[in-house]
Amino acid sequence: MEQLTCPHIIDRTGSDVHAEAAQIRANGPVSQIELPGGVLAWSIVGYEEAVQALADARFSKDPRQHWTAFRDGRIGQDFPLIGWALMDNMTTAYGADHSRLRRLTAKAFTTRRVEAMRPRVRAIIDGLLEELAAVEPGEVIDFKARYAHPFPSRVICELFGVPEERRAAMLRGGELNVDTTLTPEEVAANIEQWHTLMHQFVADKRREPGDDLTSDLLAAQEEDGSRLTDSELVGTLFLLLATGTEPVMNQLTNSVHVLLSHPEELARLRSGEITWSQVIEETLRMEAPVAHLPFRFPIEDVEVGGVVIPKGDPVLIGFAGIGRDPVKHGPTASEFDPTRSDKSHLSFGYGIYRCIGMPLAMLELELALPALFERFPGLELAVKSEEVEPQGTFIMNGRKELPVRLAGAAVQAA
Template sequence: MSQESRLDQDTLDAREQQAADGYDPDAGRGCPHARFVLDPATPSLHADNDRLRAAGPLVPVTAEGVPAWAATRYATLLTVLTHPKLSRDIRHWATRDTCPAGTAIDRIVTDTSMLNAEGDDHRRLRTPVAGAFTARRLQQLRPKIEALTDRLVDALAELPPDEPVDLRKEFAYPLPREVISELIGIPAEHQDALHELSDAVAQVSDTLDDSPDVRRALHELLDRIIEERRDTPGEDLITDLFRLREKDGDRLSSDELFATIELLFIAGHVTTVNLITNAIGALLNRPDQLELLRTGQCDYSAAVEETLRWDSPIAYFPMRYAVQDIEIDGVRLRAGEPVLACFAASGRDPGQFGENADRFDITNPPNAHLAFGHGPHFCLGAPLARIEAEIALKALFEAFPEIAPAARPEDLAPLDTLLGNSTRSMPVLLGPRAR
């Protein structure tokens, strides 16, 4: 059965189930009658997104068993991200008790860090962390990023040049993992165990699969590390947050401090892995674009920004909830209904990026993509992700002038997750190192 046929059948099955539950997604909506079922393991995310955009600006979907509205187009997503009557606070979700436990959506919407806070609470939780991502602090971190990248390139150069190498596992993943460990302050004695668990979360592990048990073990280990760091201060974010808590105990509770550090460690590198992986794949399969970089006609920052637009590291991100009945782009949302942000779909919206929105082209003018969000919840780590990706791409493609893909894009397995958008591997033939 084709992906399109399977999606249609899943849609019919979902509509039948929702009807049995007494839920009518179309009543008074003027929406398309089909309810899309989002498949975390879809082999054609962008084809799914094409159909979602064609179905309307806000489309009824089922995501991991949860009925929601999907903001599919750029302008609609921008509205959703900034609308004063849409909140990330789960208390506004009318049917939150029906969310299946242990899913990716459940993990995100129940997070108690700044991720889901609003208003004064959000500012209280976000402000202490923002200092770690200032331009001055990131510039101080740049030499360490460059040195780590050089070590990874040296390690790649030791591998057989004519045998496939998985650059997601050997390059795109260890770089942001090590950087966020340095920034947060993960002790060396815990890094192997922590990395083994985070490898599974990032889907690069040879021994562990991502699972609720792995996620639980990762959180428990992070909690133990944070507790130990109380007595071993250093020049890192954990120490900064402990000092702030001692100075102003009302600013950050113990639970909030732990949740914040866990969020930064996990979210602070997994999405950057996807960004670097996606950029490598895009450039390897478009030699004309890579040549623009190698000849200096375009800067590597242009490749990073075009990747963020064209192949967002995040596919779908939950949730925002209608605080009251509202109407967006002709669609009425009832109070308490959840809205899913479709970041990958918005990046290829012809209404925003023109008829060639599905084409990767680093010569495009700077674009206002939404890959890092918008408004108060704009990603704090965006500047760090950009620096890491630019340094990584430049070092890789300068070191290996004959690098070539070792598999067709359509043969690469996607991540089995609703949230992330990338492939589980990025096999290449490196060729000899430049002399």
């Protein structure tokens, strides 16, 4: 039985996001938490309660309109998560503004465009696997640094036309934005830097557009002639570059960690008894790549799970906890079981804020994971599973690094 502490004080280091989700759940599927800086908020870790909140139009993501303390000046620039309130994109818009931004963005992010990326995604995978094949047998490498991060970052940067020399700096802003251990001064410096970099990139694309999503976003307009403002475009790019890299990186890392920690399931996968689709969906459920996402704000008092969340209070959706909700998935909710019949998860969101990049993320996972294990059938952890350190943030659910051995020569690509 978890110890009741209400409000639960969030561990800003993210030392164990699943243990923390269980502690929050001990207070109920909807309960109060305390964020860094002493800011009170609400956490939703129940599956059905999250579905209700994510589908409820009375929950806004616009802090400028609907976060009472922020709007009234009671949340200062020294709040460690201030970057999540200052973004200007579809995830911080409400109502008609959100619909407009989502439609404009979706015009550039079509299924056709994603499917057209398939050959290039495969080529990026093949290139990375070739680099790994050059590693000396038995050498310990960081899977996250050598495969899980460069793969989605190359894909998303190519999609948006980000030159190779700018990629590290532009992606760094998103990486730091989910680091909940930063000081207020570090947060402010990161916001200023990425804002400058993004505006410079947009200005360059405006002068010299190309065959990429950034140029498409610049050209996209509504039937009434409205377009993305520069601020909205910068915010949208920041959002899509970050969400196109970090969650996929975490999901790749989590999937490999889980499989190498469950050799019996890996054997069943190799024998064909279970499929990659089952493994991917179960890992998305059990190890959601985003742990605790800020923010939503009720535009009036809203009852969720028997709890009334007051108008204007900040709300976080606890995806890591939702995937392991025992009310939804029973007493084995925290166990990895690719054969379970109900693998329902909300790892890509739900309702009008569902991730528009989900088709690309799924394509990446469906191609990158099988290719890795086919090329390196002897892949193994270089440390004990329990020694793998967490990412160090309560917003994301990933690993600081994943030490592995490729264990001998790679199987030659056909």
